[in-house]
Amino acid sequence: MSGAEALARLQAEFAAALVAEGDSGFASRLAGERALALRRLAIYRRAVEANRGGALRSAYPVVARLVGEAFFGEAARRFARDCPPDDADLNRYGPGFPAFLAAYPHASELPWLGDVARLEWAWHEALMAADSPGLDFGALARVGEAGQPRVRFRFHAAVRLVRSAWPVLAIWEANQPGRDGTPDREEGADDVLVWREDERVRAALLAPPEADFVARLMEGASLGEAAEDGWDFSAALGRLAAGGMLAGFSAGTPVPS
Amino acid sequence: MPARHPARAPDPGRAGIGLRTPHFEALAARRPALSFLEVHSENYFADGGPALAWLERFRADYAVSLHGVGLSLGSADPLDRRHLARLARLAARIEPALVSEHLCWSSVGGTHLGELLPLPYTQEALDHVCARVAEVQECLGRRILVENVAAYVRFASSTIPEGEFVAEVARRTGCGVLLDLNNAWVNAANHGTDARDLLRAIDPASVGEIHLAGHEVTPDGLVDTHGAPVSPEVWTLFAEAVGRLGPVPTLVEWDTDIPALDVLLAEAGRADAILARAQGPGRAVA
Known part of the structure; x- marks a missing residue:
């Protein structure tokens, strides 16, 4: 494996670990004690989620107020799973969020959302x-x-x-x-x-x-x-x-x- | 292209602050003496509109530093030409005194994580990131500064100490170093290393800017939140750094739980006092 391939693979595994549901096994790539490394990975996991959710919250403040913090956070997580940011500028993240909300089963009581x-x-x-x-x-x-x-x-x-x-x-x-x-x-x-x-x-x-x-x-x-x-x-x-x-x-x- | 703004350089003997939306009005009304204003480049990537108009007005009175968080210099992905073109457009418009990016990665396969993720400190990663820094400098037609990032994890594959890695990027590409002392402190505390090793490894002549910020102490380690006052340990590190480097344009960063402008100016004032001592008669001449 070339150096460039090794870097690409490490980054792909790291990114997968940040959105994986369970233990991705990525801790084996990290130095130091395993339990601590996992907790440190979780800092990044929370940060990625917060950055994406924060970008949506700043573009959609009225939706956030209408549905409340917990609902918005969960909707943002599911949206990010389906449509992660494809632009490095997070100010441009979320043009597809309205269509996602319109089809979101948990928002069916808010048809205008x-x-x-x-x-x-x-x-x-x-x-x-x-x-x-x-x-x-x-x-x-x-x-x-x-x-x-x-x-x-x-x-x-x-x-x-x-x-x-x-x-x-x-x-x-x-x-x-x-x-x-x-x-x-x-x-x-x-x-x-x-x-x-x-x-x-x-x-x-x-x-x-x-x-x-x-x-x-x-x-x-x-x-x-x-x-x-x-x-x-x-x-x-x-x-x-x-x-x-x-x-x-x-x-x-x-x-x- | 003719200059649209007055030429302004940061005063190395004073601190600057991060320009944040809640402070626009107060800053415009008071125009405090500051070395420079720093913005996150991406927040001004819009095609037009009020944020850019504000920045243009501030640029008339202050030197501006463009600090990018999204270029992902260390990604194995191809360099994001769209992002780089937006940065080049903003730089042409604002004529910044400084342009900086992070020594990190944040995208994989075109998906962006929005987070400054650490690189493995290997020869391969070094070769890769140096080629990218060179590409960016070539495209922008100027030297950039690269910042050492906070890292909560270390890779088993790393073979090069962080300070040497950062120093080597500067040596090979001619870029400058944006020395973030809070990140240095956070990493040292999280990984049981000595923050001074990083300082010692870096060529003083390559340091173009210093960052100071606050962090949060959590049960899992220190987290670089930029949401608190600069810690006592980082102030100490700063005094040592300017003793070694001489006065360097210094920024007080505060990005979350943004306080009143006066709180930020007081932090900048504290940095000013330390920078002034570095310029004083007591400083050894090398």
Whole structure:
């Protein structure tokens, strides 16, 4: 066995010992007294679990508060077993946690939990997304009314639209620090626009036609395609522009007459 | 690329502190005199947003040290080019005075453990980690510092004393050493060795930074938590180290149970006093 292979094997065995259910036999690779070596290995085992759980807790603080410490810890352990971090930057760990929670049998009494988690991940991503210089309003004005339906927007990288059948924004707001956890609405469905403005992430509820319009624009539809049945999009577009959510546009090419 | 920030180097006669989110506001308002601010590089790997904006503002007033926890220099896995590219991007943006990584590993087969795991101190591991340090320095176009880590276990296969291993990495690659005295103390206490052996093995000229931090005493040994004041034993070790090395940019690290800024500044002040004595007239000139 080459030196590189020996190192690879030692590391693979060490890593396996840190997640193994029982005694992995790895203590035989360690110097010193066996019982102490096993207890020392357990320090690493707890640290790995704490680091992964901590990364999830910081991305999903509302979920953590909703389900409590023990439940969250167990969910995080099971999630890490299925989906261990594949990125060395733990701030990026856990995009799959909402889907895991949505399918988690122990959370079946909280059917909205996965959607609350989706909102939290959108918030988390919005915090880290690229900055953007903002829309050139002068250039947009020069497109003129006739060209407007062909305009397609590029969104600021922080913008997310989270659509849920549940009152996720009310639940999220009720579980912010200083709130007692009681949502001020029991009814959904919530369509939540998440964006970053002045270095802060913000969230707002959209009415269904506005959410449909924004969703279509985000998918790359032109203004003409996004505003079905002549729906007046000026207020919706104004909100996107005022929040710095539009980063650029293309005016398209006029259809030859 | 033209410099975007004023050139700033750490003052070796003063201590710096770890820059942590709970202190942003207080630090920005007070701007205390500090040698430098150190951040965990990965916490600023975002594409944009408020954390990076804060760091850019602090960089205007302070020298910054980028201290990585995820590059996994010692992994048998291929070097993580994505991670390295993010570090290079951050370094280009922040123009740090110091860039450091740990002499450890944390990934296997592309799965990340998020923990600084010790290497076996063997010739093979030494060859491997030296090649990786050289690769990182080549990519970043600069010298890095490598830190001795806390190790709760030792491998039966290790043949080289830790201090010699660390010293040899610096000698072969030209990298500097980030001498973590708390880790040295934790390892000595946990394995019944002498922390001073590590100090003696390392070429004083290679030491580019010193770390001080607190640990926790548990029934299973000392654990490097960075969640307590620097222990009396580590202060003693620090005084001895600066007596031998002269003044070196020194960092007080505090990462868990983060206290009020004043507590951290008081620890830094205590380090300042020891560094000042090392610069005083009593110091022997080599």
